[in-house]
Amino acid sequence: MDFAFTDEQEELIRTLRVFARKELAPRSAHWDKTSEVPWDMWRRMGELGLMGLRAPAAYGGQDGDLLTAGIVIEQVCRGDFSAGYPLQLNWLAEEIIGKNGSDDVKQRWLARAATGEAIVALALTEPGVGSDAANLVCRADKDGGDYVLTGEKSGITLGMVAQAAVVFAKTDAGAKARGVTAFLVPLDLPGVSRSPLRDMGSHAAVRAVLAFDHVRIPASHRLGKEGTGFYQVMQGFDYNRVLIALGCLGTAQASLDETMAYVKERKAFGKRLATFEGVSFPIAEAATHIDAARLLCYRALWLADHQQPYTKESAMVKWWGPRLSVETIHQCLLLHGHYGYTDELPFEQRMRDVIGLEIGDGTAEVMKVIVARELMGRESLPY
Numbered sequence: 001m002d003f004a005f006t007d008e009q010e011e012l013i014r015t016l017r018v019f020a021r022k023e024l025a026p027r028s029a030h031w032d033k034t035s036e037v038p039w040d041m042w043r044r045m046g047e048l049g050l051m052g053l054r055a056p057a058a059y060g061g062q063d064g065d066l067l068t069a070g071i072v073i074e075q076v077c078r079g080d081f082s083a084g085y086p087l088q089l090n091w092l093a094e095e096i097i098g099k100n101g102s103d104d105v106k107q108r109w110l111a112r113a114a115t116g117e118a119i120v121a122l123a124l125t126e127p128g129v130g131s132d133a134a135n136l137v138c139r140a141d142k143d144g145g146d147y148v149l150t151g152e153k154s155g156i157t158l159g160m161v162a163q164a165a166v167v168f169a170k171t172d173a174g175a176k177a178r179g180v181t182a183f184l185v186p187l188d189l190p191g192v193s194r195s196p197l198r199d200m201g202s203h204a205a206v207r208a209v210l211a212f213d214h215v216r217i218p219a220s221h222r223l224g225k226e227g228t229g230f231y232q233v234m235q236g237f238d239y240n241r242v243l244i245a246l247g248c249l250g251t252a253q254a255s256l257d258e259t260m261a262y263v264k265e266r267k268a269f270g271k272r273l274a275t276f277e278g279v280s281f282p283i284a285e286a287a288t289h290i291d292a293a294r295l296l297c298y299r300a301l302w303l304a305d306h307q308q309p310y311t312k313e314s315a316m317v318k319w320w321g322p323r324l325s326v327e328t329i330h331q332c333l334l335l336h337g338h339y340g341y342t343d344e345l346p347f348e349q350r351m352r353d354v355i356g357l358e359i360g361d362g363t364a365e366v367m368k369v370i371v372a373r374e375l376m377g378r379e380s381l382p383y
């Protein structure tokens, strides 16, 4: 067993920590209050090589491994939780397009995603279908050399600003998962419309409902063979769930670090807050849980990078990481007394931000169904 990061990884952590503290954290509240879309920051993350981490080197990417992706997300989310979204979305798209896209689609989209000039959203959820993703209603009907896309996608992160989306639609209405096909859909095509959702947090991530009214897509924009879309996204979800957990833990750790500094300074009853067990014990407990969850995350990514199964670990951290993050930030907010409840401090924003990932990319209940299935077999499934 080797629990140490390499010298190169340690250097990356140091560099990103400075980036998060100096360039992300000071603007995080502004993005939250104004919902301003931080294109300049996304391009900056492109310049730093972060946006193209999962794109093939031949298309301007880094061909980076998943452990590195985990390090990047954890450190970026120390500065601003929502800055993790464009990274995760573009990485998923880079991977799906890189493995399954035609030359035309790769040429047009991979380099732009890698520089942060383009955001490629991921559109799976529908108004009537979320957890039960194999039962999509959105359909793509073959018509000559094209497909005609009809239906609605809902809850799509960065859906208001993305230039394209990987859209999952049924090409065989009678089949469940095996009837789902993925398409790269430029969102300026005739028949596409978008409307925003008003979320409680991550305002700069502007989620949207995307409507497709007989949108004509060239067959060259189909990603992989018909019927393989569900498997493409589920493979990506396994590692993305770990990245989500690490992002949540990064935000929680930043909150805990700030809280430790605060309680060592602030006095009550003539003593430093840190000397009261009612203050220091919740901090000790949160630090213990975060450390354990982080180790499980990195183990999952290590397994993934070594082509070993990690679905169970991925589902474990996806329900635990966001929950732990919400609880930790809540505790940090309380330890700052009434100031913690104001928007002068970052805790209320961070809580609103991380709660979204208790739902997004698979709810805690669905994750526990997966863990139980991995532990006890399909006999434990309720369906």
Ligand SMILES: Cc1cc2nc3c(=O)[nH]c(=O)nc-3n(C[C@H](O)[C@H](O)[C@H](O)COP(=O)(O)OP(=O)(O)OC[C@H]3O[C@@H](n4cnc5c(N)ncnc54)[C@H](O)[C@@H]3O)c2cc1C
Pocket (backbone or CB within 6 Å): 121, 122, 123, 124, 125, 128, 129, 130, 131, 132, 154, 155, 156, 157, 158, 207, 356, 357, 359, 360, 361, 362, 363, 364, 365, 366, 369, 382
């Ligand atoms: C912040 C955020 C970002 C998102 N980004 C995207 C995105 O970019 N692209 C995209 O396609 N989607 C996105 N989503 C949508 C997200 O993936 C879905 O919300 C999620 O899959 C759950 O689906 P649902 O909301 O329809 O809930 P439902 O599936 O209707 O579930 C409702 C409730 O029932 C529970 N439930 C459902 N089935 C079971 C079961 N078998 N056992 C026990 N309980 C169950 C759920 O846990 C939940 O509590 C995002 C959501 C959020 C909150």
